[in-house]
Amino acid sequence: AIVSDGATTNRSMWKHFGVSGSLTGTRNSFTHPLDEKRSVYVFSDAPHLIKCVRNRLHAQKILSTPKGLVLWSHFDTLYVEDEKNPAYLKVCPKLTYAHINPSNTLKMRVKLATQLFSRSVADG
Structure with a gap:
């Protein structure tokens, strides 16, 4: 698993591996590069997600x-x-x-x- 904040460099890495949080195509994993039978899961850290929810609620x-x-x-x-x-x-x-x-x-x-x-x- 990979856990990171939502910094631009991290989001770019997620996108590179096909990770997406879109409502129509959520995908939070990719195939492990050395073992095709395994997946690597990507998560945003919990504090960052709490801030994102609060900021979205505040804005919208x-x-x-x-x-x-x-x-x-x-x-x-x-x-x-x-x-x-x-x-x-x-x-x-x-x-x-x-x-x-x-x-x-x-x-x-x-x-x-x-x-x-x-x-x-x-x-x-």
């Missing part, structure tokens, strides 16, 4: 899943309404402006993406 404002829609407005409303509460009564005290309105630099922080999808925010 909607994400369709098998269990329904996820709307960015849910996170936005949760933050705005929670900001009206005093600190000791906040439902999601760790949720900040940076989570809801990340700059280009902040979009690269795994911590902000994982916190947005955390159990404490889901419970909020």
